[in-house]
Amino acid sequence: MEIKKSLFDNLQNFFGFDNFKGEQEAIITSILQKKDTFVIMPTGGGKSICYQLPALMSDGTAIVISPLIALMKNQVDQLRAFGGTESIAHFLNSSLNKAEITKVRQDVLSGETKLLYVAPESLTKTENVDFLRLIKVSFVAVDEAHCISEWGHDFRPEYRKIRQVINNIGDNIPIIALTATATPKVQQDIQKNLQMNNATLFKSSFNRPNLYYEVRPKRNVLKEIIKFIKGNMGKSGIVYCLSRKKVEEVAEALNLNGIKALPYHAGLDAKVRADTQDAFLMEDVEVIVATIAFGMGIDKPDVRYVIHHDIPKSMEGYYQETGRAGRDGGEGICLAFYSEKDIEKLTKFMKDKPVSEREIGTQILKEVIDYAESSVCRRKQILHYFGENFNEAGCNSMCDNCSHPKTYFDATEKLRTTLSLIDVLGEKFDDHYFINILIGVDNQQISSYEHDKLREFGSGKQDGIDLWKSLMRQALLNNYIAKDTDNYGLLKLTRSGKNFVENPHNIRFIMNKPIEAGDDEADDGPSQGGTALDTQLLQMLKELRKKIAKQKNLPPFVIFQDPSLEEMCTHYPVNVEELKQIHGVGSGKALKFGGPFVQLISKYVEENDIDRPVDLVIKSAANKSALKVSIIQNIDRHIALEDIASAKGITYEDILREVESIVNSGTKLNLNYYIDEMIDEDRQDEVFDYFRGSEIDSVDDALRELGSxxxxxxxVQLMRIKFLSELGN
Incomplete structure (x- = not known):
């Protein structure tokens, strides 16, 4: 009971959270009891707190082994922001000079440092091993533990030496291994290599309920991406491409269309890559266009969308990359574009690989194709890949397939025929082979086994290949059949499958809608519901946060995360004590950063005469008149038009239209603060004189006359607004 109370007190005081997520409490208790602990938790599930909190509560220093320097720096910055002291957390890696290393060692030896982040390469150096022997190590946390496994997607040979180094540092040091990958092979490899087969295993659900999944046919893909981002201006996003060349092309196209974007791939200089990551974290750019080299080292909680310009190589990669979105529990849209040409390219990449590797690669790619082409709940398919059963009713229309009407077909006899065929042929073939038998494809393999003489051969030809693909996929998702992963996806019947053959019952499956024949018009994501915020105050708080972040040279979310700012806009805390009650703030952050925020909110409440009982939520009416009033107020405060558009979630073109409408209705607006920065005085006079002498106010005519x-x-549009405002009102 005492540990439980202490846990919650420390969670509240240090991180500002009232409750643990999922199994965090049980994991932390396990570590505090000095037990080896193995945590499999999806991206965004809150892994870092599982070792950060017990480190703060334990005697000595916790060693955190992390593969990426950028990730270490972000976490150390956050811990210092929460804890209020520089010495509470340090990292030890190749980016430090001798003086910095000396300072780190002094702080660790003095007992002030509770977490020491170490790169695996640094850990194995003799001088570091000798130093770590001198200190009391509370436990070792191995983050991104899948790097140990050659079966993992980020294999790092240095990770395989970790156990040996820990043995050299001291005896009976507890280990917590953490990963976001749940493949059974990877799990076994981690436990074997770290010699922690008796570890307590915590495996969380891989469901991310706040993420919206959508796959669109790849037509006018660049136009679709620009349209989507323009509809989400002011939000951070990542666009993934397969090749470096495509990354450069897409980044350039976004910039030409007024979207601040930077490219990121392994071909860029290391400093350029580091600067690009910093620009994204500091919100100097909205979008990073990247190969899969980008993402693992970014701990940015408020990425609002992840777009796959090209379909990824594996479901594991797709899950990891989409997992960058909405890590703070807020909005996260995952949009992928799919075409058969992409699959052809990926297949060509594999042609020079050894046969066994190519066979495995083909099976992995096939999972992606099935996912993209299927009309079944996207979430159900993702979770099934990670060995988790999911009822699609729980998706809550948070994927395109669940939010659109479906066509069903009676699958009873067809499923029984398929399952019987798999059983009769001895579970020695994959789904593609069985589909070819059912639709009557007379190829060499089928004829060599004389399977073209089976009564089932060609029996389903009239139903078409899409129906049989759909049936196979859903038979798998509903656990009537299973794939043998060690033998290139050969199908075998489960107990449910055998029962169905003996005692069939009526069953309906969803018919696939061929994605290449999809509609040209596609939704731009889920409808945005939820509580309306005081967006005017939110923008002011974001501006203040950005200013303080620049002064302190920290990413803005280190000061306060978006959900905390949004809660400030509903509860209006006007002193530090009230600010401490805001979710995700805590006393350390409230004292370190809170002053300017409560001053701004207090002044805002007074000037706007806001009644603020604790449970009051100010709802800004989503109508045209409220929008116009807000635009007028922001222009009076000399806010740039693109910033107003961003705060309101509308495009720059929309804001110009609204401003024109306001001026046309008789309200005078002074936009000189904005126009003077964009257009020099002589050119202003020329346009002004043109409109003074013109009989019509057409922008097109003015452009023709003045010269495009x-x-x-x-x-020209801005000058027309100025002209109408100054002379017409």
Whole structure:
């Protein structure tokens, strides 16, 4: 009971959270009891707190082995922000000079440092092993533990030496291994290599309920991506591409269309990559266009969308990459574009590999194809891949397949025929082979086994290949059949499958809608529901956060995360004590950063005469008149038009239209603060004189007369607004 109370007190005081997520409490208790602990938890599930909190509560220093320097730096910055002291957390890696290393060692030896982050390469150095022998190690946390396994997607040979180094540092040091990969082979490899077969295993659900999954046919893909991002301006996002060349092309196209984007791939200089990551964290750019080299080292909780310009190579990769979205529990849209040409490219990449590797690669790729082409709940398919059964009713229409009407077919006889065929042929073939028998494809393999003489051969030809693909996929998802992963996806009947053959019951399956024949019009994500916020205050708080972040050279989310700012906009805390009650703040952060925020909120509440009982939520009406009032107020405060658009979640073109409407209705607006920065005085006079002498206010006519080489449409539009405001009102 005492440990439980202490846990919650420390969680509240240090991190500002009232409750643990999932199995965090049990995991932390296991570590505090000095037990080896193995944690399999999806991205965004809150892994880091599982070792950060027990480290803060334990005697000595916890060693955290982490594969990426950028990830270490982000976590150390956050811990210092929460804890209020520089010495509470340090990292030890190749980026430090001798003086910095000396300072780290002094703080660790003095007992002030509770967490020491170490790269695996640094851990194995003799001088570091000798140093670590001098200190009391509370436990070792192996983050991204799948790097140990050659079966994992990020294998790092240095990780396989970790156990040996721990043995050299001291005896009976507890280990917590953490990974976001749940493949059974990887799990076994980690436990064997770290010699922790008796570890307590905690495996969380891989469901991320806040993520919306969508797959679209790949037509006008660049236009679709730009349209989507323009509809989500002011939000951070990542666009993944397969090749470096495509990364550069897409990044350039986004910038040309007014979207601040940077490319990221392994071909760039290390400093450029580091600067790019910092620019994204500091919100100087909205979008990173990247190969899969980007993401693992980014601990940015408020990525609002992840777009796959090209379909990924594996479901594991897809889950990891989409997992960058909505890590704070907020909005996260995962949009992938799919075409058969992408699959052809990926298949060509594998042609020079050894046969066994190519066979495995083909099976892995086939999972991606099935996912992209299927009309079944996307979430159900993802979770099934990780060995988790899921009822699609729990998706809550948070994928495109669940949010659109479905076509069903009676699968009873067809399923029984298929299962019987798999059983009769001795579970020696994959789904592609059985489908070929059912639709009557007379190829060499089928004829060599004389399976073209079976009565089932060609019996389903009239139903078409899409129906049989759909049936096979759903038979797998509903656990009537299973794939033998060690033998290239050969199908075998489960107990449920055998029972169905003996005692069939009526069953309906969803008919696949061929994605290449999809509609040209596609939704841009889920409808955005939820509580309306005081968006005017939210923008002011974000501006303040950005200013403080720049002063302190920290990413903005280290100061306060978006959900904390949003809660401030519903509860209006006007002193530090009230600020401590805001979710995710805590006393350390409230004292370190809170002053300017409560001053701004207090002034805002007074100036706007806001009644603020604790449970009050200010709802800004989502109508045109409320939007116009807010735009007028923001222009009076000299806020840039693109910033107003971003805060309101509308495009720059929309804001210009709204401003024109306000001016046309008789309200005078002073936009000189904005226009003077964009257009020099002489050119302003020229456009002003044109409109003074013109009988019509057409922007197109003005552009023709003034010359489209000398003026942009936006410049003429702004000058027309100024002209109407100053002379018409």
């Amino acid at each position: 080489d000398d003026y942009t449409r936006e410049e």
